[in-house]
Every structure is written in C-alpha cells, then in structure tokens.
Amino acid sequence: MVMLARTWPFLALRFTVYLGVLIAYLAATGGGATFGWGLGSLGDGDTRAAGAFYGGLAGFASISIALYWFREYFLYLVKAGHIAVFVRLLDGAGLPEGESQIGHAQRVVRERFLEASVLFGVDQVVKGVIAAITGMVGFLGMLLPIPGIQGLIGFLRAIANIAVGLIDEMVLAYAIRTRSANPWDSARTATVLYAQNAAPVLRNAVWLVLIGWLLTGAVFLLGLAPMMALAALMPGQWTGIGAVFALIGAICLRLALWEPFAVASLMQVYFKVIEGQSPDPDWSARLDAVSARFRDLGRRAAGASGWEQRGASDVS
Secondary structure, eight states: HHHHHHHHHHHHHHHHHHHHHHHHHHHHHHHHHHHHHHHHHTSSSHHHHHHHHHHHHHHHHHHHHHHHHHHHHHHIIHHHHHHHHHHHHHHHHHSSSSHHHHHHHHHHHHHHHHHHHHHHHHHHHHHHHHHHHHHGGGGHHHHOOOOHHHHHHHHHHHHHHHHHHHHHHHHHHHHTTOOOSOHHHHHHHHHHHHTHHHHHHHHHHHHHHHHHHHHHHOOOOOOHHHHHHHTTTTTOOOOTTTHHHEEEEHHHHHIIHHHHHHHHEEEEHHHHHHOOOOOOHHHHHHHHHOOOOHHHHHHHHHHHHHHHHHHHHHHH
C-alpha cells in the first residue's frame, strides 16, 4: 500500500487510461447503434432494430481491435514503467529528484528494452514458458491417487493460468532490477529462478487473482443497474449490452487499481524467495526438455549476446 501511495502518478495514469477505454467502448457502441438505427429508418421497425444491433456490434468490435493493437505500447509505456518505479522503491533508492516518475520510468525501460517490440516479444515468450512451468502441476494428478483430485487440479490449473499474467511481470521486474543489457538472457534466468521457487510464488499469485476477481464481481454487480439504464438510452432497446458494459467497467477498475497492488505484492514475494540463489542447471535442462518457448529464449539470448559483442568490436 505504501508503494502504491508513493507511485500515485502511475495510478492516476492507469486510471485515466482505463477510464478512457470504458468511455471509448460506450461511445463507439452507442455511436454505432445510433448510426445503424438511422440507416435502418429507411425500412420498418425490424430493420431499424437490426441496424442498431449491427451498428453497435461494429462499434464494439472496432474498439476491441484497436485495443488489441495498442496492447504492445500500453505494456511498454504504462505497465513496465510502473514496475520500474516499484523496483526502485524495493531497493530503497527512493524516487528520483528533479525528474517525474513517469519520465524516469520510461527512460529506464528504454535503456533495458530499447523499443516496445522487444519488450512485447520477451513478454509473449515468457508467458509461454511460465505456462509450461504451471502445467507441470498436472503431474500431481498421476502421483496422487485421490478421488476427485483431477477436478481440483483442473480448477487450480485454470486459476494458475490466469496468474501467469502476474508472474510474467516478475520476469520484467528482474530484468529492470539487474540492469541487464540482454533482456532475453535475463528473462531466461528469471524464469528458471521462478521454476525453482514456483510453489510460494504461484500460491501468492493464485490468491491475488482470486481476490481480484471477487472484487471484480462485486464492482460488476454494483455497476450493473446504472450501465443497463445507460444502455436503455441507446436506440433499438439493446439493454442487454449494459451487462457487457458493467463487466468491462469492472475489469478496467481491477486493471487500474488492483493489478498494481497485486504486482507490488508479488514482487516482494518473488525477490525475497530468490534472494541469493543462482539458476539451477537441472531446472534449465528440464525446461529445455518441456518448453519450446524456453529453448527459444536461449537462442534469442545467444543471438543478442553475439550482437552486443559485434557492436562492441565495431566501436573499438
């Protein structure tokens, strides 16, 4: 909570961004429905209703596609920057003087990852590796002949797969904290360290995910009535979209306020359990055997190291 309070500029930025996402959905869907209703007015009542439905659907889809393409830059500009400031606070360095938090964080991220595509590429590969590590939980069902254990493990794996989105940000935090010039090699090291300590990190991540979705459900219920009332103002009596708006609003609030709390909490766990450890070669070999993404990390890390060495020799 102290870390969140001290990084309030990033909280304000996240809240503004996700509020903009919600407003964009409302405006695009409502505008599309109104446009479709207008076109459908050339026909009968059924034509107007169909026009409003398809117009609203087109507006909703257009915003979803735009956000899908924007996700790479959001990760680079907002999430990674917030993590960079968290790392500084965890190390007791304090906040930079004479420089804004957001400006300092973006400079640190650029030093580590150069451009958004590099960070996004690392993030996507790491997600696959962490999912493979999490998937190893499934072997417990074969080792423990307990009635009903497969159903329990299936539920836990589903929650754990959602938690991958939190754990992969620990890999990003590790790269920033170690000031690695090779983000692929840093990601490989960080994932091995996670595999060695998966139980405590994953346990905390699962709890954070469960609490976050319970809070999301509560916000969804609170926002359901006003969002359905707002949807009722749209042409075509398309009130059912109000439930979708309420869900989007609840998710946006979770991502804006709860997610940074969860990341800060999990960072404290991750860096505490890996303190003083080195990557275990046995774990590296196991991950090489089960995860093509982990092998890809190794190839990219070697390629990045070769590029750095050639660049250094060219300069000399």
